Amino acid sequence: MIKTKALVLKYTNMNDNDRLFTVFCPEHGKISAISKGIRSHKHKDFAALQPFCYSELVIDNSRGLGYISSAQILESFxxxxxxxxxxxxxxxxxxxxxxxxxxxxxxxxxxxxxxxxxxxxxxxxxxxxxxxxxxxxxxxxxxxxxxxxxxxxxxxxQSCMCCGSDKxxxxxxxxxxxxxxxxxxxxxxxxxxxxxxxxxxxxxxxxxxxxxxxxxxxxxxxxxxxxxxxxxxxxxxxxxxxxxxxxxxxxxxxxx
Ligand SMILES: [Zn+2]
Structure with missing residues (x-):
């Protein structure tokens, strides 16, 4: 389980209800993680997982692939x-x-x-x-x-990359x-x-x-x-x- 601040970069749709997200985190670099059921507007994390949102995520990676178990908006831009x-x-x-x-x-x-x-x-x-x-x-x-x-x-x-002159x-x-x-x-x-x-x-x-x-x-x-x-x-x-x-x-x- 990791808890991290992350910028949502993009997602691709999976199945009928899920999305695979790519997020950018300060300590972990880029991470891919799935959110189950997120294609429903009523999903609790829907707003926090929009592209360009800066959110705090909890990711459960105990099953190999990461699954986003919660997301809170820090800045929606x-x-x-x-x-x-x-x-x-x-x-x-x-x-x-x-x-x-x-x-x-x-x-x-x-x-x-x-x-x-x-x-x-x-x-x-x-x-x-x-x-x-x-x-x-x-x-x-x-x-x-x-x-x-x-x-x-x-x-x-500041200077010519061939001869070094600054003129x-x-x-x-x-x-x-x-x-x-x-x-x-x-x-x-x-x-x-x-x-x-x-x-x-x-x-x-x-x-x-x-x-x-x-x-x-x-x-x-x-x-x-x-x-x-x-x-x-x-x-x-x-x-x-x-x-x-x-x-x-x-x-x-x-x-x-
Ligand atoms: Zn030169």
Whole structure:
């Protein structure tokens, strides 16, 4: 029997009444466990086992497979459900976590950072500087870059990854993961690179170097956020090989 705090990532339906859940816990990483009869709305744990709920679970694992015997809501993030834009970004975050290597799942800081990200998505709103959609793209980029760094692929952003120069850093190598100077780029190094601006490199550096609380506290223009978002998602796909249908869905929703 284990008692644990957990973030509900996803479920699949089983039989007529049951569901197999994947949950993310601070001490145990990802766990799969079944809840019997949960497909009935009248089930006592129905609300606490909705996707993105942060709940306290009691799991009976005495029979090999884990069975959830009780679930209590700690935080429902109910504002995530206020719009399809927020829902689709939360779904992408849950999908990324579901696909991450098990080793990094036991990092308590990463667990808290994932909760903080869901909290920020839930609270996101049209502000004085950014529209809701731009703010969501900003949060997506922060989450992706932190996932990349936690997985051990922190990009080199202060100097050229080919020659070490800190001048004319105008490209980003989407495979190597770092800034490239114009001189190296023109010589044909890092052919898989894209153009990048100084403000994009600054934004990415800030995210990579900040702790999980201060990382959300910066502002950037919509253009800077947009380019950093394209770079972070492409670099993440190249390094972690996580191709998420949820990402495509989120991007289509934001564009619409
Ligand atoms: Zn160079």
């Amino acid at each position: 109910f504002e995530l459900r206020s719009g399809v834009e927020k829902m689709s970004l939360a779904a992408y975050v849950a999908d990324l976590v579901s696909n991450l290597a098990d080793e990094i799942m036991y990092d308590d800081e990463f667990f808290r950072f994932t909760l903080n990200t869901l909290f920020m998505i839930a609270k996101a709103a049209d502000g004085s500087k950014l529209t809701l959609n731009d703010e969501l793209v900003r949060l997506k980029t922060i989450y992706e870059l932190k996932v990349i760094c936690t997985s051990g692929y922190m990009p080199q952003l 004319s850093l105008e490209y980003f190598d989407l495979y190597g993961g770092g800034a490239v100077c114009t001189s190296c780029h023109d010589k044909g190094f890092a052919p898989e690179s894209c153009e990048v601006t100084d403000s994009v490199l600054k934004m990415m550096s800030y995210i990579c170097q900040s702790d999980d609380k201060s990382v959300f506290k910066f502002s950037a223009s919509p253009e800077t956020i947009d380019l950093a978002a394209k770079i972070s998602e492409e670099y993440l796909i190249n390094k972690l090989e996580i191709v998420s249908a949820r990402l495509e869905y989120f991007k289509n929703i934001i564009k619409a």
